Amino acid sequence: MDFDLTETEQAVRDGIRAVLDRHAGVDRAREVEARSGYDAELEAALWDAGYLHMAHDPDAGMVAATMLVEEVAAAAGSVPIGTLALVLPALGLDDLRGPVAIARPDSDAPVRYASLPGHVLLVDDDEVAVHEMAPGAVVDSLWGYPFGRLVPGPCVLVLDGAGPSALAWWRLAVAAEIVGAAGAGLALTIDHLNHRMQFGRPLGALQSLQHRLAALRVRIEGSRWLTYRAAWEGAPDESVLVATAQAVGAGRTAVRELHQMSGAMGLTDEYDLHLWTTRIFSLAAELGGPPVLQQALARARWEVR
Amino acid sequence: MEFGWSDHEEAFRSRVEEALARCLPPDWSRSATSVGGSQASPESNAVARALAADGLLVCSWPPEFGGEGASRWEQLILAEVMWRHGEPRGPQYMNVNWIGPAIMQFGTEEQKRELLLPMARGGVIWCQGFSEPDAGSDLAALRTRADRDGDDYVINGQKIWTSYAGDAQYCFLLARTDPEAARRRGISVLVVPMDTPGVEVRRIPSLVGGHAFHQVDFVDARVPTSVRLGEENEGWTIVRSALANERVGLPRYIRASLVLDGVAGWARERGLLTETWVQARLGEARAACEAARLLVYRAADDQAKGRGASAFAYVARVAVVDAERAVADASVDVMGAHGLVLGSLADGQMRNSMGGGIASGTYEVQLNLIASELLGLPRG
Numbered sequence: 001m002d003f004d005l006t007e008t009e010q011a012v013r014d015g016i017r018a019v020l021d022r023h024a025g026v027d028r029a030r031e032v033e034a035r036s037g038y039d040a041e042l043e044a045a046l047w048d049a050g051y052l053h054m055a056h057d058p059d060a061g062m063v064a065a066t067m068l069v070e071e072v073a074a075a076a077g078s079v080p081i082g083t084l085a086l087v088l089p090a091l092g093l094d095d096l097r098g099p100v101a102i103a104r105p106d107s108d109a110p111v112r113y114a115s116l117p118g119h120v121l122l123v124d125d126d127e128v129a130v131h132e133m134a135p136g137a138v139v140d141s142l143w144g145y146p147f148g149r150l151v152p153g154p155c156v157l158v159l160d161g162a163g164p165s166a167l168a169w170w171r172l173a174v175a176a177e178i179v180g181a182a183g184a185g186l187a188l189t190i191d192h193l194n195h196r197m198q199f200g201r202p203l204g205a206l207q208s209l210q211h212r213l214a215a216l217r218v219r220i221e222g223s224r225w226l227t228y229r230a231a232w233e234g235a236p237d238e239s240v241l242v243a244t245a246q247a248v249g250a251g252r253t254a255v256r257e258l259h260q261m262s263g264a265m266g267l268t269d270e271y272d273l274h275l276w277t278t279r280i281f282s283l284a285a286e287l288g289g290p291p292v293l294q295q296a297l298a299r300a301r302w303e304v305r
Numbered sequence: 306m307e308f309g310w311s312d313h314e315e316a317f318r319s320r321v322e323e324a325l326a327r328c329l330p331p332d333w334s335r336s337a338t339s340v341g342g343s344q345a346s347p348e349s350n351a352v353a354r355a356l357a358a359d360g361l362l363v364c365s366w367p368p369e370f371g372g373e374g375a376s377r378w379e380q381l382i383l384a385e386v387m388w389r390h391g392e393p394r395g396p397q398y399m400n401v402n403w404i405g406p407a408i409m410q411f412g413t414e415e416q417k418r419e420l421l422l423p424m425a426r427g428g429v430i431w432c433q434g435f436s437e438p439d440a441g442s443d444l445a446a447l448r449t450r451a452d453r454d455g456d457d458y459v460i461n462g463q464k465i466w467t468s469y470a471g472d473a474q475y476c477f478l479l480a481r482t483d484p485e486a487a488r489r490r491g492i493s494v495l496v497v498p499m500d501t502p503g504v505e506v507r508r509i510p511s512l513v514g515g516h517a518f519h520q521v522d523f524v525d526a527r528v529p530t531s532v533r534l535g536e537e538n539e540g541w542t543i544v545r546s547a548l549a550n551e552r553v554g555l556p557r558y559i560r561a562s563l564v565l566d567g568v569a570g571w572a573r574e575r576g577l578l579t580e581t582w583v584q585a586r587l588g589e590a591r592a593a594c595e596a597a598r599l600l601v602y603r604a605a606d607d608q609a610k611g612r613g614a615s616a617f618a619y620v621a622r623v624a625v626v627d628a629e630r631a632v633a634d635a636s637v638d639v640m641g642a643h644g645l646v647l648g649s650l651a652d653g654q655m656r657n658s659m660g661g662g663i664a665s666g667t668y669e670v671q672l673n674l675i676a677s678e679l680l681g682l683p684r685g
Contacts, residue, residue: 003603009306190680194683210672210673210676211669218627241592249589290585290589298585302566
């Protein structure tokens with residue numbers, strides 16, 4: 001066991017942060033949101049710096065790739081980072097660029113990035129089918145991403161037997177994005193509570209808030225290490241489901257609690273909190289919410305058919 | 306990052322498992338899921354002696370005191386194996402984890418000779434005389450007095466919730482030796498033999514196991530000043546160091562996980578495990594157990610690297626309590642009224658989890674510490 005970053009991991013994290021300082025952050029997220037909702041420049045910068053190839057680098061590998069997902073989510077980067085950094089490399093699809101959506105083939109719910117031209121990975125229990133995607137009908141939503149209805153175009157590739165692996169890395173990607181976004185939202189909220197004076201003292205001095213913030217930190221921290229462990233293990237089902245169930249639960253709590261503690265200001269577009277919370281909320285719904293993941297975990301753990 | 310065990314650590318785990326298989330009596334009665342993970346039992350002294358003979362009881366101690374300097378990770382592995390089998394060391398885990406180390410650090414040569422050897426052989430039970438009726442979370446408010454009288458201290462006062470007091474030979478006692486000094490300054494640690502005249506033990510029946518709670522009264526109990534550990538009035542320093550070791554985090558997630566597996570088995574036998582609500586409840590608790598496990602490992606990693614007690618120790622304790630509660634709640638939901646039967650999985654886990662958030666520093670105190678030390682919020 002070793003919970004410290006290796007030298008490579010440390011260097012990778014520092015490098016990622018340097019790229020994100022230039023190409024991501026809350027101001028950039030707002031700019032992108034006002035246009036397509038997709039940050040092609042950020043994607044290009046990550047490709048150019050080599051961070052989307054890390055999964056195949058024996059020194060970096062899937063743990064470093066998971067760290068990348070967390071960091072991009074924390075910097076409110078507007079790309080499907082989990083799909084780009086974890087799912088595509090796990091499937092060996094290294095040449096796919098641009099908006100990539102991911103969905104179950106029978107999904108009639110809104111899909112992240114499905115309103116944009118690009119590709120979609122359709123993941124079922126057996127195979128992964130890669131389709132070109134014409135821009136689908138835009139779905140009106142305030143929840144952090146460009147959403148569309150799935151309108152798959154021609155199928156360009158079918159990966160037999162890749163469904164389970166794709167699903168596992170997809171789940172893990174969602175967990176890592178939630179961990180990153182929730183950590184950033186928590187940090188913003190703590191800063192606010194340390195400075196917001198009411199009743200002649202900072203709100204952060206109130207024990208009722210301190211206990212809830214501490215409890216939330218414990219849940220995010222647990223989710224973070226479970227996510228890294230699952231990546232380190234190569235995404236076996238049970239380990240991934242533990243991480244995702246925990247992260248999705250923590251994410252839901254984070255959305256509720258951080259907004260409650262940020263008051264009316266926290267609900268405004270002008271304040272940054274929504275840049276993370278709206279995405280957490282979407283991510284937590286994408287795979288079906290806590291009970292669905294908890295059930296899947298129980299079935300994996302106790303071998304229920 | 307690295308989430309696997311080394312070959313050396315795996316070998317150590319096997320060695321402990323094998324030793325325990327030899328040491329446990331054939332009619333070993335406590336299961337891993339019993340109430341009160343570390344109760345004294347008639348067999349626990351025998352098991353501790355047998356582990357001592359195998360070199361495992363105090364393997365974490367330095368060689369000069371009979372140990373082999375086992376690493377922090379080996380200590381944790383040992384504790385995991387013990388909890389998997391119902392903690393057959395009984396209360397002696399306290400000797401190993403923090404009382405012995407406190408004596409090594411602060412004791413005189415004579416105290417080390419006299420007190421450490423019996424611990425290392427597995428033949429002695431200690432209790433911890435900390436809490437008082439008016440000093441719980443606020444330990445520094447303690448009022449038990451030890452007044453100097455020539456070469457003796459005369460102890461008067463009352464300790465409460467003291468586990469194992471009925472079986473213990475010694476009490477690791479906190480008493481006020483300078484009533485005039487500020488709260489934390491006038492406290493000393495005394496090693497008090499429990500057969501000292503004037504020491505009275507009364508068992509307090511409770512929900513959390515027959516041997517868990519006692520009241521210990523001290524009425525003019527006279528001990529020589531040579532029983533004092535460390536300098537007079539410097540007890541707070543010793544306690545801080547000792548509690549840092551105590552809070553290492555017992556691997557209570559092991560028991561919670563085993564209870565959960567047991568409840569899943571119970572549900573399967575009754576055809577309930579295919580119910581989606583049952584799966585969701587059990588899955589939620591399973592995730593909480595694994596989060597607790599990793600956060601205990603996270604805290605242990607700091608200790609293994611010699612960084613001392615970090616705020617992650619508090620994170621780990623909160624997560625462990627969360628996991629114990631999640632397992633209890635899921636077990637009670639799934640078993641329904643079957644969980645009311647004494648000794649059933651849900652009954653045991655419910656009662657264990659009720660104590661888990663209180664013993665050795667309450668849940669709320671841990672949250673306070675996380676808020677100030679990790680989140681940088683103002684101290685309340």
